[in-house]
Amino acid sequence: PGRHLGVFPEVASHWDFMVDSIRQQTTSPNILNLFGYTGLASLAAASAGASVTHVDASKKSVAWARENQELSGLSDKPIRWIVEDAVKYVQREIKRGVKYDGIILDPPKFGRGPKGEVWEVYKSLPSLLEMCRQCLSDKPLFIIVTVYAVRASAIHVAQAVDEMMKKYKGDVESGELVTREKSANRLLSQAVYARWSSK
Structure with missing residues (x-):
């Protein structure tokens, strides 16, 4: 998958935020990770006590994520690995009546699903967020949206x-x-984000 290492240290604050939220719950929350890539957010959520559904359109990325689960010693944690177009998967979850307590979205600027589905973040994200809202439980914990390489x-x-x-x-x-x-002592912008948390 591309030239990335599959590790994104800039999102560590999201993981801390998510882990803290999950650990405060008395039952295991149901978390959906869309565009999950190498699975680090899924592993963080599962290690904190969540049941996770990880969705990515790339078979290679999901295989990499599963390998990361094994290498991290988290093979016993409840993670469902799904190779699917994110939009189509959420549409099916709505029909099935499945509800999630938290949703993580890390969409690319542009992409294609396994069956050629086209994703363009400016056009596609608003409707996907609306679909995700329909998959939320009555008392959701959080929504995390991170967008890279966009204006x-x-x-x-x-x-x-x-x-x-x-x-x-x-x-x-x-x-x-x-x-x-460090060498130039300057900050480099990697992405923009928004996250919602319950009161």
Whole structure:
């Protein structure tokens, strides 16, 4: 999968946020990770006590994620690995009446599903967020949306998440995910994000 190492240190704050939220629950929350790639968010959620459904259109990425589960000593954790187009999968979950307590979305700028489905983040994300809302439980814990390599501002992403979650009591925070270039002592912007958490 591309030239990436499959590790994205800039999203570590999301993992901490998610793990803290999951550990505060008395029962195992049901978490959906869309565009899950190498599975690090799925592993973090599962290690904290969640049941996770990991969805990615790339068979190679899902195989890599499963390998990461084994290498991390988390083979006993409840993670369902799904090779599927994210939009089609969520549409099916709506029909099945499946509900999730938290949803993680890390969509690419552009992509294709296993059957040639086209994904363009500007056109596709708003409708996917609306579909995800229909898959939420009555008391959701969080929504995390991270968008790489786009011109959209964090405010734009936050407004989309706020619209999605308007019927729930919670707060949206947004910003940029950055890494520090030590040699030049400067920050490098990697992505914009918005995340909602329940009150």
